[in-house]
Amino acid sequence: MKVAAKRPHFDFDVESIRKDFPILSRKVNGYPLVYFDNAATSQTPQQVIDSIVDYYSRYNANIHRGVHSLSQEATDAYEQARIKIQKHFNAARSHEIIFTAGTTHAINLVANGFASLLQKGDEIIVSALEHHSNIVPWQMMCERTGALLKVIPMLENGTLDMQAFYNLLSDQTKLVFVNHVSNALGTVNPVEEIIEKTHEAGAAVLLDGAQAAPHIKADVQALDVDFYVASAHKMCGPTGVGVLYGKEEWLKKLPPYQGGGEMIETVSFEKTTYAGLPHKFEAGTPNICGGIAFGAAIDYMNSIGFEKIAAYEHELLEYATQKLLEIEDLRIYGLSEEKTAVISFNIGSIHPYDIGSIIDKLGIAVRTGHHCAQPVMDYYKIPGTVRASFSFYNTKEEIDVFVEAVKRAKNMLS
Incomplete structure (x- = not known):
């Protein structure tokens, strides 16, 4: 799969940035929150x-x-x-x-x-x-x-x-x-x-x-x-x-x-x-x-810089794309060479809602459904997708946790 063209590399202190967001330190269902629903709404820094x-x-x-x-x-x-x-x-x-x-x-x-x-x-x-x-x-x-x-x-x-x-x-x-x-x-x-x-x-x-x-x-x-x-x-x-x-x-x-x-x-x-x-x-x-x-x-x-944000989010997109495509029967929808840090996918015939529900129990927030874009889903003849959307305060370590959770959900539902 192709993603957006290579961007310049910037030093990016994501751990320092994460400290600005109080919600990122909480737990959900006993697990550290992994928030990958940024396309629906982003989190709010303490400064705001x-x-x-x-x-x-x-x-x-x-x-x-x-x-x-x-x-x-x-x-x-x-x-x-x-x-x-x-x-x-x-x-x-x-x-x-x-x-x-x-x-x-x-x-x-x-x-x-x-x-x-x-x-x-x-x-x-x-x-x-x-x-x-x-x-x-x-x-x-x-x-x-x-x-x-x-x-x-x-x-x-x-x-x-x-x-x-x-x-x-x-x-x-x-x-x-x-x-x-x-x-x-x-x-x-x-x-x-x-x-x-x-x-x-x-x-x-x-x-x-x-x-x-x-x-x-x-x-x-x-x-x-x-x-x-x-x-x-x-x-x-x-x-x-x-x-x-x-x-x-x-x-x-x-x-x-x-x-x-x-x-x-x-x-x-x-x-x-x-x-x-x-x-x-x-x-x-x-x-x-x-x-x-x-x-x-x-x-x-x-203050962070949009060029730095874009470059870092592109790294997250590439990393998550690579890791997810290692899962058998996983299909990513949206293969444009120019895209932001969003991955919509399904696994075989498993309903996206079921995957989203299971990984929520592990503290991971993603969006499932048609994402208020039903004509897109009708084009692909699917009920919806699992959508993971990343922001500049997310990490590759969170992506690893997410991918393992998706694998676990797949094994439970297959």
Whole structure:
């Protein structure tokens, strides 16, 4: 099996990094925790936990509306977090960064906005590798507008059929939306090529960056992408907060997603005018603490360095791939040469749930099922997979424990 190209070697003190994560020292079912469900949610370092405690301990207040000191402190911290995220993704302007409740919320925001821009006969394109969150909102939008949803097919190795994609593009194409990285298979999609070809056709592109953002430092200006979405909880941050990046010209075209406080300029019973960006899309009291902690998580990951993270995780991917393929009848799904540290596999006819349940008893957390990517499983004609997903705080020793547990499960179930 091929995996991503060889990356530069960096000295990486994983044992020191692991000390930042309190949960990694606990036991599950009497065994040391081996957490390999990072594609679902990452663990949280003490530095981010401290930022949450600090907010609620010292300056918990509503933002943007108060003249008192606590409100001003909270507002400053929240807006500084927005700037941190802007700089991380290299957005041109801070008001192109919209705080959301997560990736799903961000996608729904854009889909709702495009419902006012599309008409019957317009076409939008999605890939066969998508998470349900990047399928269902667009299906709902098509039902409302009469737009047509077309699908880029996938190939046996877990990559997209790019020639089929070129053939799908037409004068009627208005939007293409694909994940930067597949959550089910770890495939890194050729997003630069997708964006370039889509723009040549006169359409916009949304990238679902939920699975890419923990591993790849996306530069939205270099990509020239129109929309990019991600979640904090996959980047060592808290749940319930995420980000939508949108080019200013597109965000101005989209109508508000929700009505209420903060997103208004003036309100009367005759007429309401809306606030400018980013507040136009941030109705109500936001997840203030979550936004601030998201900024702290960005700081933490950048202090380690994304190039170092990618190189180390690639080592883990290669090592785990080699060890797992030594198990008879084990099949790995997703053989792209470019992939992140995700391995989805099955063993013979054994149901993935059964393997996951047994190794959980040994303290090992993996994900089993269709991973909210049911079309991918339907393509392979399987009910689901066992998915082991690694992060920069995992170790080769943990992989050894995991592989031995999988062997034990196989022997029990065969």
